[in-house]
Amino acid sequence: MKTNKIIMLSTMLFLAVAANAQDMIISYSSDTLRCKVKEVGSEEVKYNRSDYPADVLFTMNTDKIQKLIFENGQELTFIAEIDNPSNYLHQNKNALKVDFLAPLTGNTTLAYEYSLKPGKSMEGTLGFIGLGVDTRSRDPRGLFIKYGIKYIKSPDFYVRNMRYAHILKGAYIKPEIGFAYFTSNNEEFSSRYPYERTGAKRIENYSLMLQLVLGKQWVINDIFLVDFYAGAGYGLDNQEGEYHYGYAIISNEVPLSLSAGLKIGILF
DSSP states (O other): OHHHHHHHHHHHHHHHHHHHOOEEEEETTOOEEEEEEEEEOSSEEEEEOTTSOTTOOEEEEGGGEEEEEOTTSOEEEOOOGGGOGGGGTTSOOEEEEEETTGGGGTEEEEEEEEEEETTEEEEEEEEEETSSOOTTOOOOEEEEEEEEEEEEOOOSOOOTTOOOOOTTOEEEEEEEEEEEEEEEEEEEEOSSSSOOEEEEEEEEEEEEEEEEEEEEEEEETTTEEEEEEEEEEEEEESSTTOBOSSOEEOOSSSOEEEEEEEEEEEEO
């Protein structure tokens, strides 16, 4: 009698362990599906469910799966194809740009962008103040620098087996910090009427800004790109209401900084 009880308990324990010893599919929504994985492919996973007959086969797209945990404890982690660096190996990941309209505002602006990973890149900007049209006849001379990290938006959808978009292409948001320093002529006038110009004094201008930049970048044939952007944020300067060539600051009372531009460039 005692032997029969032991056998019965052992059988129940074995069945309980067998029932729990299943594979698990962990989705990106953190849902867990207990099942028996039958096949793992590059695009989908095939599996059986215990609440359906064994000949019924289910499938799940690998882009929805974070990882598989097999009954023996082994794990298999998936990377969404659109974020998989191997899909972009043969694309150029460096870009050298010039701000197309900057010379009309009194400066020449160069920028360098490098892809860190799919969906993220860094960009540095160097502006030569005075290399452009001097519309105010103030003979400005100086530099400005800007640096930011781009977070590039993924496509809203993509088709299986499509050719993946360029790693530097797409709408983006970029937190950016910048600093400018230049000297310029400041006209001086007599203190009594009629006010006459008495000369010009060389003054120093410096400023600091922090902006959030929104933009969109198009890449053509992995060679040429167009980048349109606009930004807004905070700014401080020592000459109130001064244009700092890479950006403008309204005033110290309203420390709003603004920027916009159109860059063109080449990839390598």
